Amino acid sequence: MVPLLKRFTVFNLAQCEGLDRLAPEPAPLPERQIIPAAEALIDATGADFRIGGERAFYAPGPDFIQVPPQPAFREQINYYRTCFHELAHWTGHRARLDRDLSGWRGGPAYAREELVAEMGSAFVCAAKGVVPTVRHADYLGSWLDVLREDNRAIFRAASQASKAADFLLAFEGAPEGQPAAARQSHSSVQERIAA
Secondary structure (H helix, E strand, O other): OOOOOOOOOOOOHHHOOOOHHHOOOOOOOOOOOOOHHHHHHHHHHOOOEEEOOOOOEEEOOOOEEEEOOHHHOOOOHHHHHHHHHHHHHHOOOOOOOOOOOOOOOOHHHHHHHHHHHHHHHHHHHHHHOOOOOOOHHHHHHHHHOOOOOOOOHHHHHHHHHHHHHHHHHHHHHOOOOOHHHHHHOHHHHHHHHHO
16 A cells, blocks of 8 residues: 555546536626727737637747637736737737747747837837736836846837837728738838838
């Protein structure tokens, strides 16, 4: 006999009768709180958004964004902050602003990209009148620790975040359902950025 090893007989809940009250149905998700200006910008980008799962991310290889459904957010306004954060990552794709996304998930390159995405999200949130409950400054502070050795990193990140925000906001002038027309404005955004 192995010490501290005990034997238990267990049953699947589906095999038991009369225990329905122990496993209540999960509460339905609340209705979405929609901000039309934010929704319009997200739609206008033409980004491949996939709604589902428990976490938000941008996948640079297949070039898609995944976010949980809006009602899954404790405070639904943060859904838009998260969408704009992931859209800021999306702007870094080689077909758009061509930032270095090679350091995905670790190290200084990842920290720099997270700074760009979070600052870009803050800029777009401010432009769209979205006031998230998540504090951008607190999140940015955690990444600044990684970049302490480079005292110019925050300025480069702010510059790239501004370019990302400008790129995203340029979609506003595009005809609805015509993200390709907005993408053509990429060159005009690049010209404004270079000036």
